[in-house]
Amino acid sequence: MGILANVKLSKKDMLEELQAKLRLLHKKLTQQELLDKCVEFTQQNFDRFVNEHFVDVALTEEKIATIKKNIYHGEINYPGKTHDELLYGG
Amino acid sequence: MKVIIDTNYFYALYVEKDIFHQKALALLETIHQKTKKNPSLGFLTNQFVVQETYTLMNYRIKQSHFLHKLDELFFGKARFFELYYSNSHIQEMKQIIQVMKDYIGMTPKRNLSFIDASLIYHAKLLGVNQIISFDGHFKNILEYFNKQ
Numbered sequence A: 001m002g003i004l005a006n007v008k009l010s011k012k013d014m015l016e017e018l019q020a021k022l023r024l025l026h027k028k029l030t031q032q033e034l035l036d037k038c039v040e041f042t043q044q045n046f047d048r049f050v051n052e053h054f055v056d057v058a059l060t061e062e063k064i065a066t067i068k069k070n071i072y073h074g075e076i077n078y079p080g081k082t083h084d085e086l087l088y089g090g
Numbered sequence B: 001m002k003v004i005i006d007t008n009y010f011y012a013l014y015v016e017k018d019i020f021h022q023k024a025l026a027l028l029e030t031i032h033q034k035t036k037k038n039p040s041l042g043f044l045t046n047q048f049v050v051q052e053t054y055t056l057m058n059y060r061i062k063q064s065h066f067l068h069k070l071d072e073l074f075f076g077k078a079r080f081f082e083l084y085y086s087n088s089h090i091q092e093m094k095q096i097i098q099v100m101k102d103y104i105g106m107t108p109k110r111n112l113s114f115i116d117a118s119l120i121y122h123a124k125l126l127g128v129n130q131i132i133s134f135d136g137h138f139k140n141i142l143e144y145f146n147k148q
Helices: A012-024 A031-044 A046-054 A061-069 A083-088 B007-014 B021-037 B047-060 B064-075 B089-102 B114-125 B137-147
Strands: B002-005 B042-046 B082-084 B130-132
Touching: A012 A031, A031 A046, A046 B082, A061 B021, A083 B007, A083 B047, B002 B114, B007 B021, B007 B047, B007 B064, B042 B047, B042 B114, B047 B064, B047 B082, B047 B114, B089 B114
Parallel strands: B002 B042, B002 B130, B042 B082
Antiparallel strands: none
């Protein structure tokens, strides 16, 4: 195991809470093990991590223009069916 | 204030032939104006709505390149809402199913689909005040749970 840097943890309470929740599920992990697993999880769910934390979701003129440019103007299939009928039958 | 978005809004926004298309476009403009004045106003949707929107579009429109346009909305440069993913999948599924059970017989036309129930569940979970949907039954439900 490598020591990279001293990291100050501002969410220590959350870490302890996570540890306690896992203990209830009979999983005893040290804080170090738990942090390692969190990093691993982030690595495995990288797209989701980026989506949730680093994408600017403010609606801009540019986004509106992109949406309008992408509008579909053609015919649709099953025009006589509602969305529910099409998706779920009936 | 938070607002959660349903499948039929995305569909109406992207499909000119939909009867709610003009309304969806006008709403987009309203969202733009409101978020300019109040940047803390948050819009979101969940993973189930994304799945349902792709399915619906794929059934209605037989052009593969159209799905690429949806990619821009959900995963690319056109996204204007947070994308909420379930944290604890099994636990959350059970909770959503519980919402389906709780609302049996309470909606006018049909009982809730899993996706509808997920919107209600996430609305409660995330402190959402409004649902953008052209599905009438949400109105009654929102009034119901806002009183609780």
